[in-house]
Amino acid sequence: MAFIDHIHACNRWDPADFIPFRVAGERLGLVRRRFADDLARLGRDFRLSSDQLYWATAPDGFDARTAAFRAICADLEGRGLVSHLHGERYPVTARNRADARFLIDRACAPYFGVRAFGQHLNGYVRTADGLAMWVPRRSASRRVFPNHWDNTVAGGLPFGVGLADNLRKECWEEAHMPAELADQAVAVGAVCYCRDSDRGLKPDLMYCYDLELPADFTPRCNDDEVEAFYLWPIEQVIETVRDTDQFKLNCNLVIIDFLIRHGLISQDDPDYLGLIQGLRAPLP
Amino acid sequence: MAFIDHIHACNRWDPADFIPFRVAGERLGLVRRRFADDLARLGRDFRLSSDQLYWATAPDGFDARTAAFRAICADLEGRGLVSHLHGERYPVTARNRADARFLIDRACAPYFGVRAFGQHLNGYVRTADGLAMWVPRRSASRRVFPNHWDNTVAGGLPFGVGLADNLRKECWEEAHMPAELADQAVAVGAVCYCRDSDRGLKPDLMYCYDLELPADFTPRCNDDEVEAFYLWPIEQVIETVRDTDQFKLNCNLVIIDFLIRHGLISQDDPDYLGLIQGLRAPLP
Numbered sequence: 001m002a003f004i005d006h007i008h009a010c011n012r013w014d015p016a017d018f019i020p021f022r023v024a025g026e027r028l029g030l031v032r033r034r035f036a037d038d039l040a041r042l043g044r045d046f047r048l049s050s051d052q053l054y055w056a057t058a059p060d061g062f063d064a065r066t067a068a069f070r071a072i073c074a075d076l077e078g079r080g081l082v083s084h085l086h087g088e089r090y091p092v093t094a095r096n097r098a099d100a101r102f103l104i105d106r107a108c109a110p111y112f113g114v115r116a117f118g119q120h121l122n123g124y125v126r127t128a129d130g131l132a133m134w135v136p137r138r139s140a141s142r143r144v145f146p147n148h149w150d151n152t153v154a155g156g157l158p159f160g161v162g163l164a165d166n167l168r169k170e171c172w173e174e175a176h177m178p179a180e181l182a183d184q185a186v187a188v189g190a191v192c193y194c195r196d197s198d199r200g201l202k203p204d205l206m207y208c209y210d211l212e213l214p215a216d217f218t219p220r221c222n223d224d225e226v227e228a229f230y231l232w233p234i235e236q237v238i239e240t241v242r243d244t245d246q247f248k249l250n251c252n253l254v255i256i257d258f259l260i261r262h263g264l265i266s267q268d269d270p271d272y273l274g275l276i277q278g279l280r281a282p283l284p
Numbered sequence: 285m286a287f288i289d290h291i292h293a294c295n296r297w298d299p300a301d302f303i304p305f306r307v308a309g310e311r312l313g314l315v316r317r318r319f320a321d322d323l324a325r326l327g328r329d330f331r332l333s334s335d336q337l338y339w340a341t342a343p344d345g346f347d348a349r350t351a352a353f354r355a356i357c358a359d360l361e362g363r364g365l366v367s368h369l370h371g372e373r374y375p376v377t378a379r380n381r382a383d384a385r386f387l388i389d390r391a392c393a394p395y396f397g398v399r400a401f402g403q404h405l406n407g408y409v410r411t412a413d414g415l416a417m418w419v420p421r422r423s424a425s426r427r428v429f430p431n432h433w434d435n436t437v438a439g440g441l442p443f444g445v446g447l448a449d450n451l452r453k454e455c456w457e458e459a460h461m462p463a464e465l466a467d468q469a470v471a472v473g474a475v476c477y478c479r480d481s482d483r484g485l486k487p488d489l490m491y492c493y494d495l496e497l498p499a500d501f502t503p504r505c506n507d508d509e510v511e512a513f514y515l516w517p518i519e520q521v522i523e524t525v526r527d528t529d530q531f532k533l534n535c536n537l538v539i540i541d542f543l544i545r546h547g548l549i550s551q552d553d554p555d556y557l558g559l560i561q562g563l564r565a566p567l568p
Contacts, residue, residue: 185546263471
């Protein structure tokens with residue numbers, strides 16, 4: 001295995017499997033052909049035309065559209081066309097979070113190939129032996145990637161909450177980190193990828209943060225999402241990312257970005273160009 | 285103006301204006317149609333076929349090929365088909381520096397659309413008022429971008445010298461920086477872009493470095509490339525990059541990358557995704 005394998009794994013999708021999802025003249029996502037056929041066959045809200053899926057009954061206005069789509073998703077869940085509802089609302093946008101046209105249940109976003117936004121933080125400590133990173137193990141009960149290693153703090157970005165506020169909230173919920181500490185996180189960029197998942201397509205933008213933690217701070221779980229935190233020497237992080245699939249898939253990318261920014265992946269690595277470009281993949 | 289304008293300015297080229305430059309079955313660059321016609325018309329080393337330019341007389345082997353191409357470039361300079369010769373040798377490669385097929389004079393590289401490699405270092409100081417950056421002004425006698433602001437240290441990467449050695453050399457030549465200090469530079473990634481220049485096409489990979497400098501170190505010029513160094517508060521750097529064309533074109537990108545990694549460009553900037561992807565443009 002090599003670092004670049006994770007880039008490829010996160011960017012696996014075939015454009016031929018998906019068609020545009022259009023609302024009021026805009027392409028807001030991409031839907032799998034099979035799912036588009038299922039929706040059109042219902043003969044209610046969706047219409048297929050020229051190899052594109054249209055939400056034909058979309059009302060005007062953000063709130064009305066959000067309410068109508070909420071009812072549609074509940075119906076689709078009842079019919080088994082979407083696996084479940086999550087409860088959190090994501091913006092439906094072809095660009096930035098601020099340009100949301102309406103909201104969609106987080107679990108339904110990939111079915112419609114809607115752009116997802118998240119925040120991922122690497123908490124590290126400078127020790128006499130070099131860098132060390134706080135690595136949590138996801139609990140066995142998690143729906144996706146149970147028992148896998150994760151970024152120190154990571155979470156999706158619901159609509160209507162600012163980046164700083166949401167980071168503070170996630171830091172507290174996931175690592176029992178007080179706001180004063182969370183606020184010291186440095187925004188260091190973003191990583192993006194697009195992947196064909198079971199449920200559909202996930203074009204994902206992960207805002208990245210580095211947080212240097214004091215040696216006397218120990219993160220601990222505030223909820224049941226994390227089993228325990230471990231402080232790993234950076235060499236162990238490097239080897240586990242490079243040689244295994246033990247990290248949650250997209251977390252590998254956030255760590256590779258960290259390693260590149262900290263000079264921990266050699267610029268002579270033959271994959272270097274592929275890595276730096278691959279961490280900023282085009283989003284459809 | 286906005287940061288993103290520099291990304292666009294650095295990535296201005298029309299693929300329709302260029303055709304592949306092929307040697308021994310490999311595409312190693314891209315040549316402007318007009319230049320390809322001129323070369324083919326000489327009726328000696330180059331041949332046009334199926335909208336591609338072939339070096340038809342390329343001998344086997346790295347050294348023989350390098351010697352033959354050196355003679356060709358000298359001839360082209362004599363005919364006025366290339367503007368000048370630089371003297372430094374660049375690798376001709378469609379991938380990494382290590383995969384060089386032969387060498388080309390640095391000034392001739394863009395004529396053949398050969399991938400260029402460079403190193404750019406931002407030297408900064410942590411002050412009580414925040415970050416400050418050492419910014420040199422290029423001398424009035426420079427061939428390109430005279431009197432423009434530059435990255436603290438920046439230079440092309442000739443063939444056969446390692447990244448660390450070349451950085452040390454550039455740091456000494458351009459800023460009178462001792463090796464012990466230069467060695468503290470942190471490799472933080474790379475920026476790439478591709479631009480139609482007067483001479484041809486420049487697909488460029490710039491290896492980037494951050495170097496935190498002690499408050500009592502003052503860079504000074506060792507040669508006549510730099511007129512003088514100035515220590516600017518980071519706000520002045522931000523404003524000059526964002527609002528003016530006073531920096532050498534590609535240096536803007538290296539500073540934008542610095543600003544993003546240090547949390548100095550807001551993640552709420554509507555161009556944020558465009559910036560992070562634009563700093564890692566695909567190379568042809």
